[in-house]
Amino acid sequence: MLKLTFLGTSSGVPTIRRNVTALALHSTMNRDWWLVDCGEATQHQLQRIALTVHDLAGICITHIHGDHSYGLPGLLASASMTGRKKPLILVAPAGVKAWLDATMLHTELFLTFDIIHIDVAGQDVVHRQQGLQIERIPLSHRVPSFGFKFSFEKTTWKVDSEALRARGVAPGPAWGQLQHGKDVQLDDGSVLVAAEFRAEHSERAVVVIGGDNDQPPLLAEACAGADVLVHEATYTEAVLQKVGPGPQHSSVERITRFAALAEVPNLVLTHFSPRYDNPEGMAEVHAEARQHYSRNLFLARDFDTYELNDGVLAKLPPAPRSK
Amino acid sequence: MLKLTFLGTSSGVPTIRRNVTALALHSTMNRDWWLVDCGEATQHQLQRIALTVHDLAGICITHIHGDHSYGLPGLLASASMTGRKKPLILVAPAGVKAWLDATMLHTELFLTFDIIHIDVAGQDVVHRQQGLQIERIPLSHRVPSFGFKFSFEKTTWKVDSEALRARGVAPGPAWGQLQHGKDVQLDDGSVLVAAEFRAEHSERAVVVIGGDNDQPPLLAEACAGADVLVHEATYTEAVLQKVGPGPQHSSVERITRFAALAEVPNLVLTHFSPRYDNPEGMAEVHAEARQHYSRNLFLARDFDTYELNDGVLAKLPPAPRSK
Numbered sequence A, B: 001m002l003k004l005t006f007l008g009t010s011s012g013v014p015t016i017r018r019n020v021t022a023l024a025l026h027s028t029m030n031r032d033w034w035l036v037d038c039g040e041a042t043q044h045q046l047q048r049i050a051l052t053v054h055d056l057a058g059i060c061i062t063h064i065h066g067d068h069s070y071g072l073p074g075l076l077a078s079a080s081m082t083g084r085k086k087p088l089i090l091v092a093p094a095g096v097k098a099w100l101d102a103t104m105l106h107t108e109l110f111l112t113f114d115i116i117h118i119d120v121a122g123q124d125v126v127h128r129q130q131g132l133q134i135e136r137i138p139l140s141h142r143v144p145s146f147g148f149k150f151s152f153e154k155t156t157w158k159v160d161s162e163a164l165r166a167r168g169v170a171p172g173p174a175w176g177q178l179q180h181g182k183d184v185q186l187d188d189g190s191v192l193v194a195a196e197f198r199a200e201h202s203e204r205a206v207v208v209i210g211g212d213n214d215q216p217p218l219l220a221e222a223c224a225g226a227d228v229l230v231h232e233a234t235y236t237e238a239v240l241q242k243v244g245p246g247p248q249h250s251s252v253e254r255i256t257r258f259a260a261l262a263e264v265p266n267l268v269l270t271h272f273s274p275r276y277d278n279p280e281g282m283a284e285v286h287a288e289a290r291q292h293y294s295r296n297l298f299l300a301r302d303f304d305t306y307e308l309n310d311g312v313l314a315k316l317p318p319a320p321r322s323k
Helices: A042-046 A072-081 A094-106 A161-166 A173-179 A216-223 A237-243 A252-261 A279-292 B042-046 B072-081 B094-106 B161-166 B173-179 B216-223 B237-243 B252-261 B279-292
Strands: A002-008 A022-027 A033-038 A056-060 A088-092 A115-119 A125-129 A132-138 A146-159 A198-209 A228-232 A266-270 A296-299 A305-309 A312-315 B002-008 B022-027 B033-038 B056-060 B088-092 B115-119 B125-129 B132-138 B146-159 B198-209 B228-232 B266-270 B296-299 B305-309 B312-315
Touching: A002 A042, A002 A198, A002 A266, A022 A146, A022 A198, A042 A072, A072 A094, A088 A094, A088 A125, A094 A115, A094 B094, A132 A216, A146 A173, A146 A216, A161 A173, A198 A216, A216 A228, A216 A252, A228 A252, A237 A252, A252 A266, A252 A279, A266 A312, A279 A296, A296 A312, B002 B042, B002 B198, B002 B266, B022 B146, B022 B198, B042 B072, B072 B094, B088 B094, B088 B125, B094 B115, B132 B216, B146 B173, B146 B216, B161 B173, B198 B216, B216 B228, B216 B252, B228 B252, B237 B252, B252 B266, B252 B279, B266 B312, B279 B296, B296 B312
Parallel strands: A033 A056, A056 A088, A088 A115, A198 A228, A228 A266, A266 A296, B033 B056, B056 B088, B088 B115, B198 B228, B228 B266, B266 B296
Antiparallel strands: A002 A022, A002 A305, A022 A033, A125 A132, A132 A146, A146 A198, A305 A312, B002 B022, B002 B305, B022 B033, B125 B132, B132 B146, B146 B198, B305 B312
């Protein structure tokens, strides 16, 4: 029902294998997709997967730091150069919008589409449309930082197959008409009323995506009933102790302890310090995470795609690169 | 004596094989190197070669367009995060400096080193140091655009080996002392005066690098006596005719005609429209170039490194990637 594709999983600076932060969310209901954060070279990462900037519905920026935002001007410029007309929603701090305005002014960037800016600080529900609601959650970091809660809802009508079979109606065109809400007259002249033979069936998928944040419990309310939490785990606890509280990031221990307590069923850790970008480093992160969290756990890598179905998150096999 | 490494050779938008514009110049005299233009993801390209941002002496930006400048904030941020202290020279339009200031303000980017900004519009000679002079040449584009002429000079002292042999002095420590300017007393008591047995030997390498430009003859004076010209060839002539003069770029025909007339001995074309990023496209570009220019010609690709020695430019075999 919902897919997450990681486009950048490194904290602060890119490494040879990991770009700075960006995450694509795409439901299986339509071609629209959303981008959370847009570090430098996000447009380059997009060239390696099947999503296009033309189907991008909106971008949510968690906070103003460059490793989460410096890919924005290039991505918007390229979308213009390749002919985008559709307006783009930008949920972001006012500083990001001010920076984008300054960029357009000083570098003569003329966009071929409108940017609909929604100040992330202004309201809890930052976007709502049929089948999707996005809320933002204030977090704790060196600059104002926010998490985003994406609630997808897919509503379908299903016919009551048992009742139809009991009534002597075999699967066929009549089933389709009833499903679409049309009453059906049978050969014997009797009428099946659609309202009696179909019922609404709704599926929900709730994903919480944290921005940079040193206080995971701020996400407690948002995580109640959520299917997936994606959160930074910049350092192991020992390194966080050594680095000190200045950077205001979470350790693996802190976020996994929280996720266990909040009973989050699926957890994806990301935004790792470049010091862990080697097999030993990731093994260390994994070991620390497993000490505190025993449910469905993933350490994100660039180009990982995860699919959520019936509440279970699974990593998909690598897709053949599209270009 | 001088190397050029292309970090981006695509016009406007990156392709899967070519990034947007950036070019590294490094002399073989020291570890310092210079960057001309800094498109998005230049720092990512640098991770694949042996040059580091810590040895970067300065950056020259030809004009304000994003495909030549959007990599600047990320590169500077990463240099800060990895501890650079040495000031960095930035030769750039005032608009680029204003944009960088706005970026630092709005995204809370704090650099750990000073930026020494030199307004490219302000003077002909934008930088001069022992062994290197950089001049800028105003060009013709939709926004003010400049080319850069790098004149490297390497001065060494050589001993007069013939004269020394005639004097009965075999190669050995005495030769080294004379080369360093020290007089030498021989076993027979006689003295060899350094000034008589050594001479200054100087090598020059002059490279002209164009920014976006639809009037190659503006580089005529700069190219007189230059060893290498690097210039955009965004379109073939037929496509330029179709696109019209609006974008103010050069065609392959126009730049190669100019280079032939100006007797440029080595020519590297770059900044190709993405439409040519396939074997047929590059063959078309090559064929058009060869109609007008018969000397040493190259069509740049990302990560190509060229070395200039004794006036001849040669492409080096691909280096093993350093990381």
